[in-house]
Amino acid sequence: MSTVAPRTDLAECAEIFRSLVESRRAVRRFTAEAVPDTVIRDCLELAVLAPSSCNLQPWSFHVVRNPDLLQQLQHVCLGQSAAKAPLIIAVLAHPNTWKQACADVLRLWPEPAVPKAIDHFYKNxxxxxxNQGWMGWRGLLKRQMVRLIGLRSPVMRTPNSLEQMRLWAVKSTALAAQSLMLAFQSYGYSTCPMEGFDEKRLKQVLPIQKGAIPIMLLAVGIPGERAIYNPRLRFPLDQSVSWH
Structure with missing residues (x-):
């Protein structure tokens, strides 16, 4: 059954959330203190509560604690300081798992019977x-169809190509990654999302599924000395926000 948080103590909740978000910084240096497995699992459970397109959850996570693998990942991450963290989580987006995900939604539906509308949606x-078809041929046909239908009425125009499927998966996975960072922050563990890494060598270190897109390597741990390099800088809000 769906639940909605009661509208009580909202000001206090907002203040706690603001404090959590403002305290999150990209930490570059960590102590050697390990992150408990119970914390890691709970944070991952919170991460996968993130929304995803059609609830297809196109993400996966490789949790790396093994010292030998961590040493190899330092090389993969071009030797940057954050890669010396005691925990690194590879966050992957999967544009090709939609078919299995559709089946899993119906198989794992949290009620005795799957509503007809839900069954029809995930089967049709x-x-x-x-489905973009082999080499994207279905997507090509759908793009032509969308152009025609869109002349008369609003229509969902994407994803209608293999490249758009990659973007589709990355967008949803990024939401889960942000939730994961905030979850660790709530436990007092800092993070650093690393995009500077050699994707080809990463696939030589970890058994990454074919077609998966590594979107970040997340370093996690207790901040060490000189953990934050620079003061926080954000562009003025009005520079990026339009009010209508």
């Missing part, structure tokens, strides 16, 4: 939307 509408 979602496959039509996400």
């Amino acid at each position: 509408s979602a496959p039509f939307q996400y």
Whole structure:
């Protein structure tokens, strides 16, 4: 059954959330103190509560604690200081798992019976939307169809190509990654999302599924000395926000 948080103590909740978000910084140096498995698992459980397109959850996580693998990942991450963390989580987006995900939604539906509308959506509408066909040939046809339909009425125009499927998966996975960082922050563990790494060598170190997109390597741990290099800088809000 769906639940909604009661509208009580909202000001206090907002203040706690603001404090959590403002305290999160990209930490570059960590102590050697390990992150407990119970904390890691709980943070991952919170991360996968993130929203995803059609609830297809196109993400996966490789949790690396093994010292030998961590040593190899330092090389993969070009020797940057954050890669010396006691925990690194590879966050992956999966543009090709939509078919299995559709089946899993129906298999794991949290009620005794799957509603007819839900069953129809995941057996018909979602496959039509996400199946781009071999080498993207279905996507090509759908793009032509969308152009024609869109002349008369609003229509969902993406994803209608293999490249758009990559973007689709990355967008949802990025939401989970942000939730994961905030979850660790709530436990007192800092993070650093690393995009500077050799993707080819990463696939030589970790058994990454074919077609998966590594979007970041997340370093996690207790901040060490000189953990934050620079003061926080953000552009003025009005520079990026338009009010209508």
